[in-house]
Amino acid sequence: MLKYQHIADELENYIEEHKLQQGAKLPVLQDLMRQFNVSKSTVTKALELLEKKGVVFQVRGSGIFVRRHKRNGYISLLSNQGFKKMLEEFQLASKVIALDVRKPTKEAALNLNISIDDDVYYVKRIRFIHGQTLCLEESYFTKSIVTYLNKEIITESIFNYITEGLGLSIGFADTFLHVDKLTAEEAQYLELKEGDPKLYVESIFHLSNGQPFDFSKVTYNYVQSQFFIQAEL
Amino acid sequence: MLKYQHIADELENYIEEHKLQQGAKLPVLQDLMRQFNVSKSTVTKALELLEKKGVVFQVRGSGIFVRRHKRNGYISLLSNQGFKKMLEEFQLASKVIALDVRKPTKEAALNLNISIDDDVYYVKRIRFIHGQTLCLEESYFTKSIVTYLNKEIITESIFNYITEGLGLSIGFADTFLHVDKLTAEEAQYLELKEGDPKLYVESIFHLSNGQPFDFSKVTYNYVQSQFFIQAEL
Numbered sequence: 457m458l459k460y461q462h463i464a465d466e467l468e469n470y471i472e473e474h475k476l477q478q479g480a481k482l483p484v485l486q487d488l489m490r491q492f493n494v495s496k497s498t499v500t501k502a503l504e505l506l507e508k509k510g511v512v513f514q515v516r517g518s519g520i521f522v523r524r525h526k527r528n529g530y531i532s533l534l535s536n537q538g539f540k541k542m543l544e545e546f547q548l549a550s551k552v553i554a555l556d557v558r559k560p561t562k563e564a565a566l567n568l569n570i571s572i573d574d575d576v577y578y579v580k581r582i583r584f585i586h587g588q589t590l591c592l593e594e595s596y597f598t599k600s601i602v603t604y605l606n607k608e609i610i611t612e613s614i615f616n617y618i619t620e621g622l623g624l625s626i627g628f629a630d631t632f633l634h635v636d637k638l639t640a641e642e643a644q645y646l647e648l649k650e651g652d653p654k655l656y657v658e659s660i661f662h663l664s665n666g667q668p669f670d671f672s673k674v675t676y677n678y679v680q681s682q683f684f685i686q687a688e689l
Numbered sequence: 690m691l692k693y694q695h696i697a698d699e700l701e702n703y704i705e706e707h708k709l710q711q712g713a714k715l716p717v718l719q720d721l722m723r724q725f726n727v728s729k730s731t732v733t734k735a736l737e738l739l740e741k742k743g744v745v746f747q748v749r750g751s752g753i754f755v756r757r758h759k760r761n762g763y764i765s766l767l768s769n770q771g772f773k774k775m776l777e778e779f780q781l782a783s784k785v786i787a788l789d790v791r792k793p794t795k796e797a798a799l800n801l802n803i804s805i806d807d808d809v810y811y812v813k814r815i816r817f818i819h820g821q822t823l824c825l826e827e828s829y830f831t832k833s834i835v836t837y838l839n840k841e842i843i844t845e846s847i848f849n850y851i852t853e854g855l856g857l858s859i860g861f862a863d864t865f866l867h868v869d870k871l872t873a874e875e876a877q878y879l880e881l882k883e884g885d886p887k888l889y890v891e892s893i894f895h896l897s898n899g900q901p902f903d904f905s906k907v908t909y910n911y912v913q914s915q916f917f918i919q920a921e922l
Contacts, residue, residue, distance in 0.1 A: 479802070479899055508921065513861060515898050523861070523899075530865060534920040569712070628746060628756070631918040632763060635868055635888045635911035653886030653911070655868045661922070665748050666712055666756070678868035678886070685864040685918070687767040688741065 460501035463492050467502060468511055471522055480522040482512065510686030523686070533657075533683040534631065546585050550611050554580040557599060564596040567660050567671040575599040579610050582645055589646045590680050595672040602669055618669075627664030633657045638675070646677045653678040693734035696725050700735060701744055704755055713755040715745065743919030756919070766890075766916040767864065779818050783844050787813040790832060797829040800893050800904040808832040812843050815878055822879045823913050828905040835902055851902075860897030866890045871908070879910045886911040 457465075467482075483491070488499045503520060506512045513523045531546065560568065560576045568576070577597040583590040595614075597605065602618060609617045618624050636654055643650045654675050661670040690698075700715070716724070721732045736753060739745045746756045764779065793801065793809045801809070810830040816823040828847075830838065835851060842850045851857050869887055876883045887908050894903040 510861075513895075513897075513899055518898070521899050523863075527865060533866070534918065534922075626922050628743075628919065628921045630756075631920065632760060632915070633766070633918070634915045635886045635909070637886060653868045653870060655888070662746075664746075665751070666746055666754050676868070682865070682867045685767065685866070686861065687864065688861045 459494060460498045460505065463494065463498065463502040464505045464509075466492070467506060468509075471511065471524070476522045476524070478522060478524050482520040482522065484519065527682075527684065530682045530684040533685050534629070547587070548590070549584045549587075551582045551584070552579070552607055552610055553582065554578060555605065555607055555610060560596050564671050567658075568596060568598050568668045570598055570600075577602060577605045579605070579614075581610065585680050588680050589648075589677050591674050591676045592642055592645045593672060593674045595670055598667075598669050601663070601667065624669075625664040627662045627666065629659050629661045631657060631659045642675050646675070648677060648679070655681055692727060693731045693738065696727065696731065696735040697738045697742075699725070700739060701742075704744065704757070709755045709757070711755060711757050715753040715755065717752065760915075760917065763915045763917040766918050767862070780820075781823070782817045782820075784815045784817070785812070785840055785843055786815065787811060788838065788840055788843060793829050797904050800891075801829060801831050801901045803831055803833075810835060810838045812838070812847075814843065818913050821913050822881075822910050824907050824909045825875060825878045826905060826907045828903055831900075831902050834896070834900065847903075857902075858897040860895045860899065862892050862894045864890060864892045875908050879908070881910060881912070888914055 467488075470476075482488070485496060485499055489496055492499065503512065503514070507514060510523055512520050514520050556578055557575050558578050559572055560570065560574065562572060564576060565572045565574070570576075576599055577595075579593075579595045579597070581593045581595075583593060597614075601624070602622065605614070605617075609621075615626065619626060634656055636656055637651045638646065638648055638654045640650045642654065643652060646654075655678060657674045657676065659670075659672050659674075660668050661672070662668050700721075703709075704713075715721070718729060718732055722729055725732065736745065736747070740747060743756055745753050747753050789811055790808050791811050792805055793803065793807065795805060797809060798805045798807070803809075809832055810828075812826075812828045812830070814826045814828075816826060830847075834857070835855065838847070838850075842854075848859065852859060867889055869889055870884045871879065871881055871887045873883045875887065876885060879887075888911060890907045890909065892903075892905050892907075893901050894905070895901050
């Protein structure tokens, strides 16, 4: 972890531990430099990272402020940053239904920008939150990028493994979502009734060089699924 | 509109008109400077804006690439940038059900960080897409910030009016969403059945100085609602 990332983490923890509210002003740059004993550019990079994560916002000429309309029980829809934290906070668990190497569906190949003759890791999991079903998840990983997966890895956080284990740099995601009614199969997995509402989310995750590596299709249990998104406009 | 914003628009139009695909490489900085006859810093700012909007991504040492997994009929869940464009593309229309100045609910006051004795503009609209109901929308605008609204303004784009008419700078939004079943009243407005699925979205919009000015609650017709989100990870 780089120094500015470490300082960003420290600042974020400070905000959480002291329960700083939306709009609370952070110390000025000079004080932060002194406090962490680092250069101006390191503090600036740490603050930029926190701004990108939606933890603070900067008002030119006026300072840096806490941005936090946190609501209990809401899950971040977009970030996989802090997923580990989420795992602990929400006691997330996974049950693996399938893990194998296969040829992609046409749809997966198209979204991953590979040929239908290329190999993918196929992963099907049910995720649980506080012991209740949270979602049914099917993912296709381009095997030439995500070269190895096993059951232990996919029971934990695949993205942690991809960044820390494989040393890849994750860039951005395109996410598509709509609301619909559960099919009989989905309802069975999620322990709900056929025809109950569902949130269906498709995502294409890219490395920071722009290569797509993960196409995933997730069906959420509507009873358990409350999401938040923080966005700049 | 500033020069770099103008150039960002031109580049975005170029990408759309030429139907450039995900991963297509844009001309190098020098060529863009020459083409638009502007400085390096102007081109750089235009590209940063496009990156933030999810139109391009930059790979260090390698260039600038088109980022576009566009799907027909999908609406951007987060941006109100390009809302005008969306109005045209999707033939959005609004029917105003209520517009008045009143005291906020406790919930609205809390989210807008005002007192329950302060005034708000209350707006209730149904939005239509291609002639079908898209959503039922209730919004509370802090009256000391959004000082004036009328029926014509709220039939069109309130956000255009806020930025261009009132000269305010919109900063960021906190969005909370979940899936549920329609109540009888919601079903009637949306011309669906009670118990049908709904996507329920609450947003708190802030000025760039961090002041919240709009608390809105939107219930979407699940048949019409397909959304995309582009995110950096």
